[in-house]
Amino acid sequence: MNDLPIEKRARSHTISVLVDNEAGVLARVIGLFSGRGYNIESLTVAEVDPENELSRITVLTSGTPQVIEQIKAQLGRLVPVHKVADLTVAGRHVSRELALLKVTSEGEPRVESLRIADIFRARVVDSTNTSFVFELTGATDKINAFVELMKPLGLIEVSRTGVAAISRGPDPL
Amino acid sequence: MSEETLSGAEIIIRALVDQGVDVVFGYPGGAVLPIYDALFQQNSVRHILVRHEQGAVHAAEGYARSTGKVGVVLVTSGPGATNAVTGLTDALMDSVPVVCLTGQVATHMIGNDAFQEADTIGITRPCTKHNYLVKDVNDLARVMHEAFYVSRTGRPGPVVVDLPKDVQLATGNYIGREDVKHRTYAPQNVGDSGLIEEAAELIANAKRPVFYTGGGVINSGDRATEALRSFVRATGYPITSTLMGLGAYPASDKQFLGMLGMHGMYEANLAMAHCDVMIAIGSRFDDRVTGRLDAFSPGSKKIHVDIDPSSINKNVIVDIGIVGDCGLVTEALMAAWKKQKGKPDKDAHGKWWADIEKWRARDCLAYENPGDVIKPQYALERLRELTCGKDLYVTTEVGQHQMWAAQFLPFEDPKHWMTSGGLGTMGYGLPAAIGVQMAHPDALVIDVAGEASILMNIQELSTAVQHRLPVKILILNNQYMGMVRQWQELLHDARYSESYMDALPDFVKLAEAFGATGLRAERPDQVDDVIKAMIETDGVVVAEIAVDPKENCYPMIPSGAAHTEMILGSDSTSAKVSDSGLALV
Ligand SMILES: Cc1ncc(C[n+]2csc(CCOP(=O)(O)OP(=O)(O)O)c2C)c(N)n1
Ligand SMILES: [Mg+2]
Numbered sequence: 076m077n078d079l080p081i082e083k084r085a086r087s088h089t090i091s092v093l094v095d096n097e098a099g100v101l102a103r104v105i106g107l108f109s110g111r112g113y114n115i116e117s118l119t120v121a122e123v124d125p126e127n128e129l130s131r132i133t134v135l136t137s138g139t140p141q142v143i144e145q146i147k148a149q150l151g152r153l154v155p156v157h158k159v160a161d162l163t164v165a166g167r168h169v170s171r172e173l174a175l176l177k178v179t180s181e182g183e184p185r186v187e188s189l190r191i192a193d194i195f196r197a198r199v200v201d202s203t204n205t206s207f208v209f210e211l212t213g214a215t216d217k218i219n220a221f222v223e224l225m226k227p228l229g230l231i232e233v234s235r236t237g238v239a240a241i242s243r244g245p246d247p248l
Numbered sequence: 249m250s251e252e253t254l255s256g257a258e259i260i261i262r263a264l265v266d267q268g269v270d271v272v273f274g275y276p277g278g279a280v281l282p283i284y285d286a287l288f289q290q291n292s293v294r295h296i297l298v299r300h301e302q303g304a305v306h307a308a309e310g311y312a313r314s315t316g317k318v319g320v321v322l323v324t325s326g327p328g329a330t331n332a333v334t335g336l337t338d339a340l341m342d343s344v345p346v347v348c349l350t351g352q353v354a355t356h357m358i359g360n361d362a363f364q365e366a367d368t369i370g371i372t373r374p375c376t377k378h379n380y381l382v383k384d385v386n387d388l389a390r391v392m393h394e395a396f397y398v399s400r401t402g403r404p405g406p407v408v409v410d411l412p413k414d415v416q417l418a419t420g421n422y423i424g425r426e427d428v429k430h431r432t433y434a435p436q437n438v439g440d441s442g443l444i445e446e447a448a449e450l451i452a453n454a455k456r457p458v459f460y461t462g463g464g465v466i467n468s469g470d471r472a473t474e475a476l477r478s479f480v481r482a483t484g485y486p487i488t489s490t491l492m493g494l495g496a497y498p499a500s501d502k503q504f505l506g507m508l509g510m511h512g513m514y515e516a517n518l519a520m521a522h523c524d525v526m527i528a529i530g531s532r533f534d535d536r537v538t539g540r541l542d543a544f545s546p547g548s549k550k551i552h553v554d555i556d557p558s559s560i561n562k563n564v565i566v567d568i569g570i571v572g573d574c575g576l577v578t579e580a581l582m583a584a585w586k587k588q589k590g591k592p593d594k595d596a597h598g599k600w601w602a603d604i605e606k607w608r609a610r611d612c613l614a615y616e617n618p619g620d621v622i623k624p625q626y627a628l629e630r631l632r633e634l635t636c637g638k639d640l641y642v643t644t645e646v647g648q649h650q651m652w653a654a655q656f657l658p659f660e661d662p663k664h665w666m667t668s669g670g671l672g673t674m675g676y677g678l679p680a681a682i683g684v685q686m687a688h689p690d691a692l693v694i695d696v697a698g699e700a701s702i703l704m705n706i707q708e709l710s711t712a713v714q715h716r717l718p719v720k721i722l723i724l725n726n727q728y729m730g731m732v733r734q735w736q737e738l739l740h741d742a743r744y745s746e747s748y749m750d751a752l753p754d755f756v757k758l759a760e761a762f763g764a765t766g767l768r769a770e771r772p773d774q775v776d777d778v779i780k781a782m783i784e785t786d787g788v789v790v791a792e793i794a795v796d797p798k799e800n801c802y803p804m805i806p807s808g809a810a811h812t813e814m815i816l817g818s819d820s821t822s823a824k825v826s827d828s829g830l831a832l833v
Binding site: 095098099102103106110141144145148149151152153154155156157 | 369370373374377378381398430431432433556557558560561562565
């Protein structure tokens, strides 16, 4: 893969899209990705500016530089889109995910799961005699690692938010 | 602020009037009865009753493309809306400004599988530039005005406004178009001056330049056409055009190389292949134009001007991509080019033109005409002669006849040539001609048709007759889906699977059954008389010309081949299609 020239290499990009919070806007974005055959690795959306009725969509996608350029141009073409920013290209940024994990176990594995949670700074947000629900925030890699470690310790369910991201430094989107 | 209380249906009509709409193409049904009732009670907006909703959209496209104004469609919910989908997709692909009003079941019924309910917004989302569902009558006027704004500005396209019946009946406030500004949508019209400067330098220093222009120039308006004409003339450079751009530059001009692409001119495609600077304006490097991508004009620097940022670097990576309105950018380019210091390389240009003249001398449109059957090319040459000096608008269906029309008819002015380019929709030409005739009542409007395509929207003859729109339909009847047959001959060892048009109707009787005039030519010596009669006869005329069933359309770049691998009529046996080409459309 890595012997390919840069322009043929597919890379992950985190793209932020500011949109009018109107009915169907998410369907437009998702339809664009499926209709044109682009990848979606993660997608999150929530209103971020109720006063101006703006929502922010964060898409984690991958493609060659040409494809990524197309994705951005196509997103920009959607009528309710205000702004498209490629955080990966723009510079340093923070990206975080939140995960909730349900782990059922007793005895030593139960203790071990608590110990690991402590190392990862995961919080226990629900517990019974036989189960925990852990809450963990962090970069996708960190969450993946935590999930792997919990698997042998009775992990039965995972819920993740997908990535939210923002650029570092004083400048807004 | 002009504010008034009206019913939803009245708001719709008022908005149409405010937007300068004088005609709507439509078909009624339960979910739009209030709007039809409001239409009935006014005289500003005329309604053209079509016979199928697809026809309404194509008619609106014909109207829009021949005027530069937005075409308007009105259809009912469910089947009315789904029937419009092909037309909407056609308008999207060819960037035609159309506003399509669709009825919808009442808001409280939406989602319940009500009678004639369809998820029109969901269905049309990928085939419109934008769409709206209006749930509150107080949003209606704003949405109507926004719809026109979105449709017309930037890269034009179809916009659907879905109108639940209860919203049409409710009363609400009307606001005028001057009070509506879109929150987000503001296309970039002015090109980047730095890039324009760079491009001008490249243009000034070119040795083997070519302009490659498309429908965007025509869409941009008369100012763009003017700017293009002056710039091309000032440079003395050759120019070729896409199918969609024909007419932006006068075809009779020496600098014009004709259409390029799959069935384009030899000299145009070779100029593209061998140029050192390509100036693409309002064209989009479509696969019908580029042929095999990795062999597309390998030695050139490419400048691309387009209002749509997503067109730039989509298929072909360019050196300078300028986002902006074709007219404004071309004017700026010319101004910057004039200021360039260096002398143009006259020698190089002379050699370049000599090359082009050599390619021209191949006379790539030459065809054999033994005189015993009517050759389709001959029929179109006669049409060209016999319409000379007339205010002629041409529409087409899709197939060989469409390509021959593009090759043989004269295109001196923009907005006089309406053909389905991007989608290639059979059945486009007749309804489009109706829309054109509606906008230009005194002009000669001819649909150049194939016998297969015309049957796809033949019902619109009835529309033309009812509204006294005297369109002329010239059917080049080769008894085959000729373009399909040609591909089967070249690619599938002449196994003509389902491309023979068996059980064709008698087109003369068919015309008469609709109340139109039918004519037929079967021998070459009848062609002139039939075409003359077609032009001179008042009212709707169907003129059928029986042409050679086995004629192929050349030149041709087989799919997956490069511009330099073009086949000409004279060496048609040499068609070679690669395996990868076989998979291409
Ligand atoms: C709606 C639609 N269906 C199918 C096609 C595929 N197609 C392209 S050309 C063609 C044949 C057209 O035949 P005709 O109208 O007789 O024109 P000719 O090529 O013979 O001039 C067909 C079937 C199409 N373009 N549009
Ligand atoms: Mg035919």
